[in-house]
Amino acid sequence: MINITEHLPVLIIVISLMSAAIIPIAGRFNRHYSWYITVAVTFVSFLISISLLNRVLNTGKISYWLGGWQPPWGIEYVLDYLNIFILLIVSFIAFIVSLYARHSIEKEIAEHKISTFYSVYMLFIAGLMGMTLTGDLFNLYVFIEISSLAAYTLIAVGRKRNALMASYNYLILGTIAATFILLGIGYLYMVTGTLNMADLRELLPPLYESKVVLTAFAFFTVGLSLKLALFPLHIWLPNAYTHAPSVVSAIMAATSTKVGAYVLLRIMFTVFKVEFDLEVVPVTKILLVLSSVAIIAGSVLAIAQTNIKRMLAYSSVGQIGYIVLGAALINQTAMTGSLIHILNHAIMKGTLFLVIGAVVYKTGIEDISGLRGMGKKMPYSMAAFTIAALSMIGIPLTVGFVSKWYIAMGALNAGMWYFVPIILLSSLLTAVYFWRIIESIYFEDANTEPQNAEYSQIRNPDDAPLGMLIPTLILAGLCLFFGVAAFLPVSIAEKAASMLLGGM
Template sequence: MIKEHAPVLVILVPLLSAVLVPLVGMLRNRFCWHVAFAATHVSFLLSGLLLFRVQTNGKISYRLGGWEPPWGIEYVIDELNSFVLVTIAFIGFLATLYARKSVVAEIEPVRIPAFYSIFLLFLAGLLGIVITGDIFNLYVFLEISSLAGYALIAASRKREALLASYNYLILGTIAATFILIGIGYLYMVTGSLNMADLRERLPALYHSKVVLTAFAFFSVGISLKLALFPLHVWLPNAYTYAPSVVSAVMAATATKVGAYVLFRIMFTVFRVEFDLEVVSITSILLVLSSAAIILGSVLAIAQTNIKRMLAYSSVGQIGYIVLGASIVNETAMTGSLVHILNHALMKGTLFFIAGCVLYRTGIEDIAGLRGMGRRMPFSMAAFTVAGLSMAGVPLTVGFVSKWYLALGALRADLWYLVPVILVSSLLTAVYFGRIIESIYFGRAEDGHSSGSLSRERMHEAPTGMLVPALLLAVLCLVFGISASTTVGYAEAAARLLLGGR
């Protein structure tokens, strides 16, 4: 039973638990976390099961309510989305583990049941976007996760979070409505909402103005959602002022899902030939993503707040993910897809650690990290590993994705992208190198010591917060040293998307 219905249970378990959590919260506030933890755990196990089944038996198609596609809603799990699904469910699971202590410190006690409820809705929305094979269903899940996301950002105690959340809401709604208009235009000419069915029907209509308009709305809407430069303006404030656990989850999953939607629309609903020959979307994305890679790193150097720096570096990393898709060959696409996982691991670690530092010391500025290596050695070790990985040091995951991207660029004769990747890696090395140097070799100034605690004494973050961060940091190394598993999944997905190009 469970095996048969796993595709829908992945979504239903967090969705129904989101209703259950406030009810449990009425009895005991602290049991909310247990329900959320159980729900995300089950969801993660089920997504793992799906990944395993797809790898052994191939594509799974699940018909909701037994309705035949293209009339009914179909959930399709193939090599691409099973991989993204596991990434998201895994980060969601770890974030729930992390949230237990972090949320108590950062969110008012009365709001905690509501927070977990919305958090589960957010994850259910993201998982739904990834798993569905119906384009209108995708819009609905997109709005579920976005609305939950606005509320999660506003849950922060910082008052700047309110306006950040509001601006994200306005831009997010523009993005979602654009996607809705795009869906309308596609429906107008094809009469279908099923992605696989659209793929069959669209090629005959590729030169229709309606289809071109639909594609334009899709590409702008999705680029806004995934914060592709220059549509990234909502991202830095939202990530900076959100509660730590929310920043970590959003940075690690929400923009990745945006990238996934872009790939689905570009390569599954439309075909590669359309992207290359009818509209030159790939060359536009090539320029935008290169600009994002360079400017994201440059802007990150200029920041003084830890989370804001990480947010700008996210803008650059999103550039990498889109770059791989716009080169259009299997090697680069593999790099791009494997970077979805790799960046989730690195950014998850970094935001988790930023939250640990905030929890223990209240420090948010990069300057405050001086000498922190003696005070929080484990946290800082994880931060260092993830930071080196961001810069693309060999034996870390960052190197693996950059290697495939650079290789793909060379194979496509786009040699000028290699300097872009190298320069950005150097810039990343500059801003992380600077921090790592001051963590281990900087002397703590007395002005920064908080309370009566001496800064030289070891004072680690709570275990519940440290374990998820350390686990992610270890995975950064494991998948960096033996990349064959993750790259294998990504290669299968890239083959599926590009069909042997």
């Protein structure tokens, strides 16, 4: 008999991939089956990632050999404190969003496309989890392409025709990014003859001065920055998030750029050593500058938007800046802050996009004006929105405060105090663009413009259906829970940070 628990690291990906094939078939019998399967599979993968977390906490690093082939010849899946943390975020958000998806998707997507939508959704999740788990560079490339291809498709099913162009532009840029990464992998393979990340870590140090290795690193950094939408390379993101269906905006904002950030950390700090980033190339200096620009520019651009999804997208650009800033400061506190911010931003942006999805479900309006007076009509959704918005600003007792605190302390520890005003300024700008919305939600009368007139007639509270409300409230609750009980994620993030900075 095979021992199932031993194979969990690969099963979590296999069940998602298999379900992507089964869902369209089941959907032929009954459209609702495809949703049931999606929820069941994402729930099982969430349970698996909890059990893996348990094993990592007890026994340390897990290494799984695919097909029993010994690395570096075979493909290896590695689980350590860093990627179990990311895996938990991805599988949890995937579960919550799939719970939410049912009503929203039925309204936003043509009926005959629903079961294939869930199938592509599962492919997307499988790709992200594969990127997180793998310890092999070429396998990483394949998973990047799986998740990106699924993402292009998910964006393209948006209701307006602009979604198609958004998806096409993302496809062009995403392919450039992936091909750059492929080229980087090729360079590293040329000089070392291996694709295994742990093996590369051992073999690379004597070659750090080699031009080939430097070029490889440059290609990786540029390719991954495109994937995670670091400031000057973010142009695909606002259109993609704006025109995609609400569910897709939520899942992409909460997971896909975060996994991109994780891969950047993995390449910068475990394939290459910290000494390389500090001494050989000035990559941290470049990233520090770019991320500070991203933090400010993202917030400023967000203020200028009238479409609320586009505003949240620009705010994402700024928040990605925080993650990269924390990582590029290279010290324990800032790195911890950066890792917690990956979790926190996933929760906050997830909540915000889910609430907007509920508003679109009820009124069909994506403009900020559509939220006027909603505090009376959709009280629970708007409460969730307010919590997440306060958290984005960084009010104490919410998650946003914790990560900003860690990153600011890290900047002080590194002797770079000038990043603290940048963080403060950006929090202020965030307050500007969220406060005008909160104000119009609670203190303005309902929108009576013709496009919203029908909905304004409704006098009583008329919140989203429970199937959408419960997942939103769970995420909003977590914004508060992890803001108070911050020690839970911090304890894992600290171990991951010291692993990244100190060696395996």
